[in-house]
Amino acid sequence: MRQSPEATPPFPAPAATALPLPPALPMDAALFLDVDGCLLPFAPRPDAVEVPPALLTRLTLLQQALGGALALVSGRNLATLDQLFAPQVFAAAGLHGVERRRLGHTGIAGDVPPALVRARDAAIALIEAHPGALVEDKGAALGLHWRMVAPENKAAAELALRAFAAGALSGLPDYQLQPGDHVIELRPRHADKGSAILAFLKEAPFAGRVPVFAGDDLTDEPGFRAVNALGGISVLVGDRAGSAARFRLSDPAAVHAWLGVPADPNPETSR
Numbered sequence: 001m002r003q004s005p006e007a008t009p010p011f012p013a014p015a016a017t018a019l020p021l022p023p024a025l026p027m028d029a030a031l032f033l034d035v036d037g038c039l040l041p042f043a044p045r046p047d048a049v050e051v052p053p054a055l056l057t058r059l060t061l062l063q064q065a066l067g068g069a070l071a072l073v074s075g076r077n078l079a080t081l082d083q084l085f086a087p088q089v090f091a092a093a094g095l096h097g098v099e100r101r102r103l104g105h106t107g108i109a110g111d112v113p114p115a116l117v118r119a120r121d122a123a124i125a126l127i128e129a130h131p132g133a134l135v136e137d138k139g140a141a142l143g144l145h146w147r148m149v150a151p152e153n154k155a156a157a158e159l160a161l162r163a164f165a166a167g168a169l170s171g172l173p174d175y176q177l178q179p180g181d182h183v184i185e186l187r188p189r190h191a192d193k194g195s196a197i198l199a200f201l202k203e204a205p206f207a208g209r210v211p212v213f214a215g216d217d218l219t220d221e222p223g224f225r226a227v228n229a230l231g232g233i234s235v236l237v238g239d240r241a242g243s244a245a246r247f248r249l250s251d252p253a254a255v256h257a258w259l260g261v262p263a264d265p266n267p268e269t270s271r
């Protein structure tokens with residue numbers, strides 16, 4: 001995976017592949033799971049992902065076995081997470097920790113500043129010049145994607161979208177850039193995945209349990225640091241260098257195996 005300039009550590013980082021496999025999931029875990037790139041393999045577009053039935057069944061069983069202490073912690077918004085994982089409803093943090101909802105509670109959606117609406121409209125106009133690029137309107141956050149741009153045009157599209165996002169940020173004082181896998185996002189900066197995990201851990205049924213968090217991308221790093229500080233289990237998915245995670249799984253299929261999802265007899269449908 002190519003790293004964004006924002007992610008470049010100031011010193012050579014240990015190879016991610018040197019990290020050990022995580023231990024078996026403790027039954028007193030408070031389990032926090034990133035979605036894209038961790039539970040689900042990447043798809044060409046944000047709306048092209050599907051949750052395999054076996055994964056949904058296993059997450060539901062784990063939620064029960066852990067006394068409800070399982071939460072999705074994602075860059076997607078809560079409404080999209082609920083659509084993806086329907087008919088199940090999980091405790092969840094959305095928009096990289098900005099939205100948070102305990103089971104049985106209603107999540108609070110962030111306000112959408114007018115400058116973000118203007119940025120969305122300008123981004124929609126901009127991507128006309130970059131076929132394959134797309135704008136993901138997440139309400140209080142905005143994703144600019146270039147995964148589907150033709151290989152020969154990808155670098156130019158990435159450059160243009162990153163420059164556009166950096167420019168739009170100047171009109172959004174409470175926002176920050178969130179680099180991700182073939183995406184740059186504008187999102188509120190008052191929360192992150194670490195603060196969301198810490199907030200869950202102050203409440204039942206998460207409080208007093210061993211925090212466990214698996215994720216793949218830069219947005220997951222604050223979550224890894226929060227879990228590490230509490231002596232929990234942080235699991236990098238993939239081989240991104242410079243992660244604070246202490247354990248590693250190679251891909252979503254390995255995450256499924258670790259979580260106890262029965263193997264798919266037809267792997268093409270779940271990868």
Ligand SMILES: O=P(O)(O)OC[C@H]1O[C@H](O[C@H]2O[C@H](CO)[C@@H](O)[C@H](O)[C@H]2O)[C@H](O)[C@@H](O)[C@@H]1O
Nearest residue numbers: 035036042043044045046074075147181182183
């Ligand atoms: O925190 P996550 O649950 O990992 O969400 C991070 C972003 O994931 C989505 O984008 C990524 O996945 C797409 C579907 O596989 C892919 O097409 C895209 O290239 C990836 O960047 C989602 O669309 C974003 O809103 C999330 O912030």
